[in-house]
Amino acid sequence: MRIINSVPKQDGFRMPGEFEKHEGCWMIWPERSDNWRYGGKPAQKVFAEVAHAISEFEPVTMIVSAAQYVNARQMLNSNIRIVEMSTDDSWVRDCGPTFVINTNTADVRGVNWGFNAWGGLVDGLYFPWDKDDLVAQKICDMERKDCYSIPDFILEGGSIHVDGEGTLIVTEECLLSEGRNASLSKEDIENNLKEYLNVEKVIWLKRGIYLDETNGHVDNICNYVKPGEVVLAWTDDKNDPQYDISKECYDILTNETDAKGRKLKVHKLHVPSPILISKEESIGVDSVDGTLPREEGDRLAASYANYYTANGGVVVPLFADPNDDKAVQLLQELYPERKVVGVYAREILLGGGNIHCITQQQPSV
Template structure:
């Protein structure tokens, strides 16, 4: 593996959309007791279900710590590769590499952004985060992919979505937050994204899902179904703080055009009713200085938008809510050529997120 000193745009590489063909998928096993209740045991069962569901469509690699290797290997089906690797927590979409592709040669490379746990010492969610910041390099090493490393630019994979044809969607709440790249202007941030993802147009939404502790990652509120078409987290309840946020995003998207000049079709993907942390769930998480507590009654950032687009499949979160069926129905309609699989995801949500994976794009 080489660390390259150029950038993907100069070298003719682009970031594909998640809906394009993958070589495989990477996930990190949950365990830290100050984030996952009961030492991650309930979440581990759900992560195993997610991995099994995705493995129906493409190869899956599960990153586990040394102490969890035997346990994970026992819980996971044989077809899932288990890789021992030091890590701080289980959000590989955010700390792992962004894969870029050269369409002429089929070569795949990784972009290794700086990771600082969603805000570093300003408003990050845990400390230290150095093991997570090494994940991207290690994944590139194992996959024999050369990488581009940015030592002075913080970005998480969940903070961006692309259509593979020159358009990127993100949120100002996240990318312009003080704990990331506060020394850079909005234009300078745009220039880095254009160079390292080879995109032409950036659509800036204002905010992400209500109370999203990642400072409003776009992956929980808006996702590309295909070029020119997105799903947007939505509620009709005007008394819910989410309504104002979603309506603001909707208005922006309906008045934008993508890099190819196309208007954007927006499909409303209704959120579940507010999901609150129970006393039992709160008491199951260790209280540790430097990490975000899980308090009884706190509202979780629940959304169906944070699904995973696999080869021939969609793996989506379910919450035991009446809108589960509504979400399943819409995704089946939007992806007629893919099998939609739901996994009950409350335990993942309690850890601060939804289904979190990274994709390796497939060469031509």
């Protein structure tokens, strides 16, 4: 693996949309006892279900610690590749590389951002995070992909969504948060994004899902179906704090044009009813200084928008809520050529997120 001493835009590389062709998908196995209840045992079953669902459509690689290797190998189908790697937790979309492609040369490279556990010592979710900060480089090494490196710029993969045609959607709540790049102006941040993702226009939403501990990652509130078309997490309940957030996002998106001058088509993807941590769920998590606690009664940032778009399918989190069926129905209408598969994801949500993977992209030539 070479570190490329330039930027993707200069070399003709761009970040593709998640709906474009993938070579494969990466995940990380959960086990951290101060984030996952009972040492991650319930969550491991769900991660396995997600991996099996995605593997129906594309190759899956699961990162696993030495201590969990045998257990994971027994729980995962033989067609899922397992690699042993040290990590601090299991959020590969955020700490892994962003893959960029050159459609003229059929080349794929990685971008290695700085990672500080969603806010560092200001409001990060755990400490230390040094193992996670090495994940992007290690994945690029394993895949023999050359890499761009910008270690002083903090960015998570879940905080960016592109259409593959020059438009990026982000949230101010996340990218302008004090714990990430406080020394940079909004203009500085936007310029970095344009250079390293090769986009022409950045659409800034104000906030993400209510009480999202990632400071409002865009991937939990908005997702690209295809260029010019997005889904937006939504509620009709005006008494829910989420309503004002979603309405604000809707107003921004429907009044914007993308890099190609198109008005965006916005589909409302209704969130489930508020999901609260139970007493049993709370006491199953170890209490450790420096890690965000899981308290009984805390509201979780549940959303269907954080689905995964695989080559021939869509894998969506479900929550045993009446809106589950509506979410699956809408996504099947929006992705008629893909199979929509739902996975009950409460255990993943308890750990602070939804379905979490990164795609290794495959360029079309």
